[in-house]
Amino acid sequence: MSKIKTTFFCQNCGTQHAKWQGQCSACKEWNTLVEEVIQKTAPKSWDSSLPDENSLSRKRAPQPQRISEIDATESPRLDTTNAEFNRVLGGGLVPGSITLLGGEPGIGKSTLLLQVCLNLPYKTLYVSGEESAQQIKMRADRIKQKVDHCYILTETKTQNIFRQISEVQPEVLIIDSIQTLQTDHIESTAGSVSQIKECTSELIKFAKETNTPVLLIGHITKDGNIAGPKILEHMVDTVLQFEGDRNHTYRILRALKNRFGSTHEIGIYEMLGYGLREVINPSEILISQRGISLSGTAIAATMEGMRPLMIEVQALVSTAVYGTPQRSATGYNLKRLNMILAVLEKRAGFKLGQKDVFLNITGGITVDDPAIDLAVVAAILSSNFDIALSSQHCFSAEVGLGGEIRPVSRMEQRVHEASKLGFEKVFIAPAKLDFKNTGTNVQTFTKIEDLVRYLFS
Numbered sequence: 001m002s003k004i005k006t007t008f009f010c011q012n013c014g015t016q017h018a019k020w021q022g023q024c025s026a027c028k029e030w031n032t033l034v035e036e037v038i039q040k041t042a043p044k045s046w047d048s049s050l051p052d053e054n055s056l057s058r059k060r061a062p063q064p065q066r067i068s069e070i071d072a073t074e075s076p077r078l079d080t081t082n083a084e085f086n087r088v089l090g091g092g093l094v095p096g097s098i099t100l101l102g103g104e105p106g107i108g109k110s111t112l113l114l115q116v117c118l119n120l121p122y123k124t125l126y127v128s129g130e131e132s133a134q135q136i137k138m139r140a141d142r143i144k145q146k147v148d149h150c151y152i153l154t155e156t157k158t159q160n161i162f163r164q165i166s167e168v169q170p171e172v173l174i175i176d177s178i179q180t181l182q183t184d185h186i187e188s189t190a191g192s193v194s195q196i197k198e199c200t201s202e203l204i205k206f207a208k209e210t211n212t213p214v215l216l217i218g219h220i221t222k223d224g225n226i227a228g229p230k231i232l233e234h235m236v237d238t239v240l241q242f243e244g245d246r247n248h249t250y251r252i253l254r255a256l257k258n259r260f261g262s263t264h265e266i267g268i269y270e271m272l273g274y275g276l277r278e279v280i281n282p283s284e285i286l287i288s289q290r291g292i293s294l295s296g297t298a299i300a301a302t303m304e305g306m307r308p309l310m311i312e313v314q315a316l317v318s319t320a321v322y323g324t325p326q327r328s329a330t331g332y333n334l335k336r337l338n339m340i341l342a343v344l345e346k347r348a349g350f351k352l353g354q355k356d357v358f359l360n361i362t363g364g365i366t367v368d369d370p371a372i373d374l375a376v377v378a379a380i381l382s383s384n385f386d387i388a389l390s391s392q393h394c395f396s397a398e399v400g401l402g403g404e405i406r407p408v409s410r411m412e413q414r415v416h417e418a419s420k421l422g423f424e425k426v427f428i429a430p431a432k433l434d435f436k437n438t439g440t441n442v443q444t445f446t447k448i449e450d451l452v453r454y455l456f457s
């Protein structure tokens with residue numbers, strides 16, 4: 001009997017080691033090596049278990065081609081009929097591409113891909129290793145669409161999946177989740193580094209050889225990375241992340257890597273009882289109560305990728321009960337909040353040192369755009385003075401350590417969005433731009449003190 005062969009794989013980068021060691025010599029991470037059983041057998045192609053006449057890979061062994069003879073006209077992308085999904089992909093699914101969708105458990109990855117799958121006007125195969133066909137059917141019924149071209153397969157062995165593929169001949173393949181797949185060529189358990197690597201490379205070969213787009217769902221680990229080796233993200237063409245707060249209904253789809261488009265685009269969805277609704281005009285829903293002016297609320301004109309987004313910032317400033325005042329921020333960087341409070345104290349003379357400050361971005365989203373700074377300042381001071389700001393005003397500028405108000409990128413787009421949504425005044429840093437034809441009053445300031453004097457006196 002042959003001896004069982006084992007090796008050690010780094011769970012972080014996927015490097016193989018002959019023996020155990022505390023630190024991975026490739027990525028220098030500690031305690032990431034795990035022993036896995038491997039037993040490689042000769043056949044490695046995705047359709048090697050099929051009879052010869054069905055094998056596509058053996059029929060089409062690639063030949064070297066002159067570069068001048070390669071047809072570079074882009075094959076048309078498949079329209080997913082989901083505008084937000086298309087946007088994030090860069091205009092639709094590229095034939096033969098592999099897309100990985102990651103996200104926390106319960107965020108709606110299966111729902112999103114099932115919905116895309118049901119809406120695609122092509123023959124699709126949805127392979128699930130996690131749920132039964134009945135469960136998927138129940139979900140499909142919730143999404144309320146009756147279609148005939150969508151096939152469901154509950155299977156985890158890649159060889160069996162490829163056998164079914166050669167029968168069904170789907171035009172789009174969806175795998176829910178890559179961590180549940182297992183190939184016969186390797187003996188380690190499903191979800192281990194070697195299995196994930198091997199199954200993914202089989203699927204990549206399948207996608208490239210048959211020009212079928214493949215969508216994979218990937219689990220993520222506690223610290224938010226896609227489970228399995230980093231190498232998985234290198235292998236695929238596109239990495240998407242589905243994120244949002246599970247207690248809020250909004251979900252954001254982002255591209256972390258995209259070989260066929262930009263990574264700046266985002267898609268916004270709302271999770272409803274009947275699946276995910278595409279949010280075409282996000283600014284309107286992120287602003288909770290238009291028309292009512294409350295103290296401590298300010299609106300920021302931010303950009304998420306290429307899309308302008310109006311976001312509501314809420315602040316609460318109250319007298320500290322304990323010796324150490326509390327500072328808390330939801331959806332905004334706490335360090336940046338502390339910096340802004342220090343600037344307000346030092347440059348504008350506000351005694352916020354003895355105050356508790358709470359900051360919240362409504363809608364459960366997180367903002368990194370520095371243009372939100374000015375709205376944060378306005379919200380904090382508005383709550384501090386208990387004077388409401390007009391709900392017809394919005395802010396868009398970065399605040400520097402000297403209390404100076406600095407310009408941000410894409411000012412025209414932000415001002416244009418503000419005017420489109422009916423804001424009467426936009427507060428920004430001085431910019432050499434002409435906003436005359438935007439229909440909105442643009443007010444520029446260079447220092448926080450001037451803005452404060454203008455707003456609160």
Ligand code: TYD
Nearest residue numbers: 105106107108109110111142272273274275
């Ligand atoms: P799911 O797609 O199973 O998440 P994942 O695959 O990322 O783990 O979605 C889970 C949540 O979505 C679940 O808590 C219920 C909710 N949901 C709705 O609110 N409405 C719906 O129509 C569907 C199908 C799910």
Ligand code: MG
Nearest residue numbers: 109110130176
């Ligand atoms: Mg799922």
